Amino acid sequence: MAQILQGDLVAREVLDSVSQRVSRLSDTNGVDACLAVVLVGHDPASEIYVRRKQKAARSVGIRSLEYRLDEETSQQGLLDLVHKLNADPAVHGILVQLPLPSHIAGDVILGAIAPQKDVDGFHPVNVGRLSTGAGGGLVPCTPLGCVMLLERVIDDFRGLKAVVIGKSNIVGKPAALLLLDRECTVTVTHIHTRGLPDIARSADIIIAAAGSPRLVRGDWVKPGAVVIDVGINRIALEDGTSAIVGDVALDECDHAAVITPVPKGVGPMTIACLLKNTVHAAEAMARAREPAVQ
Numbered sequence: 001m002a003q004i005l006q007g008d009l010v011a012r013e014v015l016d017s018v019s020q021r022v023s024r025l026s027d028t029n030g031v032d033a034c035l036a037v038v039l040v041g042h043d044p045a046s047e048i049y050v051r052r053k054q055k056a057a058r059s060v061g062i063r064s065l066e067y068r069l070d071e072e073t074s075q076q077g078l079l080d081l082v083h084k085l086n087a088d089p090a091v092h093g094i095l096v097q098l099p100l101p102s103h104i105a106g107d108v109i110l111g112a113i114a115p116q117k118d119v120d121g122f123h124p125v126n127v128g129r130l131s132t133g134a135g136g137g138l139v140p141c142t143p144l145g146c147v148m149l150l151e152r153v154i155d156d157f158r159g160l161k162a163v164v165i166g167k168s169n170i171v172g173k174p175a176a177l178l179l180l181d182r183e184c185t186v187t188v189t190h191i192h193t194r195g196l197p198d199i200a201r202s203a204d205i206i207i208a209a210a211g212s213p214r215l216v217r218g219d220w221v222k223p224g225a226v227v228i229d230v231g232i233n234r235i236a237l238e239d240g241t242s243a244i245v246g247d248v249a250l251d252e253c254d255h256a257a258v259i260t261p262v263p264k265g266v267g268p269m270t271i272a273c274l275l276k277n278t279v280h281a282a283e284a285m286a287r288a289r290e291p292a293v294q
């Protein structure tokens with residue numbers, strides 16, 4: 001039987017450590033870590049995620065501000081809010097929930113967020129730091145969560161073959177960079193990749209982030225591989241209800257060494273890493289303000 005790696009349990013540990021850092025920052029520097037979450041429109045999935053983020057923020061003592069703008073908000077209106085949050089010294093992290101309505105250019109908005117407050121790690125400066133290995137940047141939450149899960153079960157990444165399925169800026173690309181940084185041999189693939197099952201079968205590590213329900217079948221997985229399932233797909237069932245399934249057919253993967261479930265896998269780690277990034281940003285800002293205080 002494959003070990004089921006419960007992301008929700010690991011996330012709890014990450015949150016405990018975040019909580020301690022939040023308290024320390026408050027006690028020693030008088031700084032209350034604060035995350036601003038911006039939601040444009042009323043996408044039901046986004047509403048659920050934003051609520052989860054805020055609940056988790058509260059649970060670790062991070063103040064969370066919510067800004068809801070209606071669907072028709074102009075790009076300039078959203079930019080004005082981002083600029084206001086950039087300038088507010090009480091705000092340490094800014095998250096603009098994606099996807100944005102089609103009349104707003106996401107790259108313009110993400111590029112307007114102050115890099116030191118960019119807790120999603122999507123600003124070009126943070127993307128650049130990750131890709132050059134410069135360090136010191138904020139790292140996107142989902143790939144960071146994936147690697148933290150991998151680190152629970154893999155001691156030495158050097159030379160391992162990692163296959164990333166999915167090439168998004170949010171997951172696939174940064175996940176590939178993080179694994180490359182750990183000296184894995186990384187293959188980035190996507191739904192148009194030819195011979196994908198064979199490529200997947202060669203992997204010691206699979207990161208499935210294609211957004212395609214049960215894309216990765218049991219015979220794509222090498223015995224003893226470690227499989228991280230990033231997919232969250234809502235599918236309709238025959239009885240008229242719906243269910244959440246991942247990008248991996250978990251029930252076919254008994255021969256894997258380790259596999260993450262959906263739900264309670266990568267999702268909770270994403271939120272934990274968002275709050276970890278927020279306290280990190282708050283600590284860095286406190287240090288910059290009071291260089292003598294550690």
Ligand SMILES: Nc1nc(=O)c2c([nH]1)NC[C@@H]1CN(c3ccc(C(=O)N[C@@H](CCC(=O)O)C(=O)O)cc3)C=[N+]21
Pocket residue numbers: 049052095096097098099120141142232244262263264265266267268270271
């Ligand atoms: N700027 C921005 N940053 C994001 O990080 C971001 C975003 N936009 N837009 C949407 C995606 C999606 N995302 C998730 C976060 C938590 C769960 C999560 O906690 N999922 C639970 C519940 C799943 C369920 O039941 O729906 C689980 O997997 O156990 C899932 C998905 C963050 N995203």
